[in-house]
Amino acid sequence: MPPLLVCLLLVLLLAVPRPSVAARPGAKPLLFSLRARQVPAGALPRPPSKLRFHHNVSLTVSLAVGTPPQNVTMVLDTGSELSWLLCAPGHQGSAAAAGAARDALFRPRASATCATVPCGSAQCHSRDLPVPSSCDGASRQCRVSLSYADGSTSDGALAIDVFAVGDAPPLRSAFGCMSTAYDSSPDAVATAGLLGMNRGALSFVSQARTRRFSYCISDRDDAGVLLLGHSDLLFLPLNYTPMYQPTLPLPYFDRVAYSVQLLGISVGGKTLPIPASVLAPDHTGAGHTMVDSGTQFTFLLGDAYSALKAEFLKQTRPLLPALNDPSFAFQEAFDTCFRVPAGRPPPSARLPAVTLLFKGAEMVVSGDRLLYKVPGERRGGDGVWCLTFGNADMVPITAYVIGHHHQMNVWVEYDLERGRVGLAPVKCDVASERLGLML
Structure with missing residues (x-):
C-alpha cells in the first residue's frame, strides 16, 4: 500500500438501509x-x-x-x-x-x-x-x-x-x-x-x-x-480488462483489491522475455497485479523488475549515464538510477516507453512519468534521477502494484457491475473541460 502516503487516516462508511x-x-x-x-x-x-x-x-x-x-x-x-x-x-x-x-x-x-x-x-x-x-x-x-x-x-x-x-x-x-x-x-x-x-x-x-x-x-x-x-463518456475510448478473481481463497491474494492480469511488459517496443508464470499469481495468490491509487510508483516482482532494469539500461546507455552505485536505492526499492546535470531535465522525450500489457488493454508509461528526481541527492554537479518502477522484493511486497504516478493522464474506470477496469489515455485538463469543470 501507500509508499509516500502522508498522515494515513480513514473513514468507514456504514451500510444504511436505503438505496445509494x-x-x-x-x-x-x-x-x-x-x-x-x-x-x-x-x-x-x-x-x-x-x-x-x-x-x-x-x-x-x-x-x-x-x-x-x-x-x-x-x-x-x-x-x-x-x-x-x-x-x-x-x-x-x-x-x-x-x-x-x-x-x-x-x-x-x-x-x-x-x-x-x-x-x-x-x-x-x-x-x-x-x-x-x-x-x-x-x-x-x-x-x-x-x-x-x-x-x-x-x-x-x-x-x-x-x-x-x-x-x-x-x-x-x-x-x-x-x-x-x-x-x-x-x-x-x-x-x-x-x-x-x-x-x-x-x-x-x-x-x-x-x-x-x-x-x-x-x-x-x-x-x-x-x-x-x-x-x-463518449469522448473517451475506454479499453477494458477483466478483474481477476481466483475461484478459491488464497492466503496472499487480496480478494478486495482491484486485481487485473498482467500479460507482458515491453520497453521501447521490445517485449521482455518474462515467462507467463512470473506475471501470474502462484498457488498462494502471491504475484497478482493491483491498480492502487494510494501507492505513488509502480512495483514489479524481482524477476520482472530485473528484466525491465536490464533492458531499460541497455536502451538508455547512449542517452543517460547510469548512477552505478550498488549501495543506493531510492525508497529502498528503486535502484535503476541515472546522473543528470543539475538544473537540466533528463531527455524524457527520447526515453523508451514502458508498456504494461493486459488482456484487452494496455498502459503506456512514457516521457516525464519514467524518471523521478530524488530530492536532495547529488553526485558532484549531477542530480540523481531514478526509474519509477521499483523492485517489490526489496520492500517487500508480494504483488505487482500499479501506482498513481503511472496513472497520470489516463482515465481509469472501475466497473464493479461488470467486473472490469477501463483505461484510456487522455489529458486530464481537457477531460475536465469536457465534463464542465472549472480548472
Whole structure:
C-alpha cells in the first residue's frame, strides 16, 4: 500500500438501509466540493457525482463530516478498505501524526451526531479488515489498527457520524477515529484522513453502494477529476480488462483489491522475455497485479523488475549515464538510477516507453512519468534521477502494484457491475473541460 502516503487516516462508511443516492431514480448527481462547480445542464447524459482532487505525493479529495459539518481532506486510496480520520485530542486519546496540521484534524466533540461503535457491532467484526479489531475492556469500544508496507501505521476506535453527500440525506457512517498515526514518508502532506475505495464491505465504494467510479490523475496539481456513479463518456475510448478473481481463497491474494492480469511488459517496443508464470499469481495468490491509487510508483516482482532494469539500461546507455552505485536505492526499492546535470531535465522525450500489457488493454508509461528526481541527492554537479518502477522484493511486497504516478493522464474506470477496469489515455485538463469543470 501507500509508499509516500502522508498522515494515513480513514473513514468507514456504514451500510444504511436505503438505496445509494446514485442509484435512486431521478436522484440529482452527488457533488463533492474541491474547487468544482455544477455540471451544466445537458453536458452529460447522466452526470454522476464528481470530485476534484489534488495530486502531489498523494491524491486528496475533500468531504464534510459531522454536525455541523467539518471539512476534511482525505487521501484517495483504491488499495485500502477502512476509511479513517485523525481525531483531535480529547475524545479518542491524544492525536499525533507526522506533519498533521492542527486544523486538519477531525473534532468529534464538536459534532452533535458523533458516537462510538460498541464491541458487539457487526461493523467491529468485518472479515475484510487486514488486522482483526479488538475490544477496549474498560470502555467496550471497538478498536482498529492499520499498518502499510511503507511502515506507516494508525490506531484508534470506530465511531459513527454523518457524511454530507451533495443534496441527498446525510449518510450515517462509521469511521476509524484514529488517536495515533505515524507516517514514514518525509514528504508529509497535511491531510485529515484516508478514503478507502477498494471492494471490501467497509469501503466507501461498498457503503455508498457505488457500482462504478472513475478518475483522471493530472500532471498538474489541481486538474484531476473523480466521478462517482455511472456515466457514458463518449469522448473517451475506454479499453477494458477483466478483474481477476481466483475461484478459491488464497492466503496472499487480496480478494478486495482491484486485481487485473498482467500479460507482458515491453520497453521501447521490445517485449521482455518474462515467462507467463512470473506475471501470474502462484498457488498462494502471491504475484497478482493491483491498480492502487494510494501507492505513488509502480512495483514489479524481482524477476520482472530485473528484466525491465536490464533492458531499460541497455536502451538508455547512449542517452543517460547510469548512477552505478550498488549501495543506493531510492525508497529502498528503486535502484535503476541515472546522473543528470543539475538544473537540466533528463531527455524524457527520447526515453523508451514502458508498456504494461493486459488482456484487452494496455498502459503506456512514457516521457516525464519514467524518471523521478530524488530530492536532495547529488553526485558532484549531477542530480540523481531514478526509474519509477521499483523492485517489490526489496520492500517487500508480494504483488505487482500499479501506482498513481503511472496513472497520470489516463482515465481509469472501475466497473464493479461488470467486473472490469477501463483505461484510456487522455489529458486530464481537457477531460475536465469536457465534463464542465472549472480548472
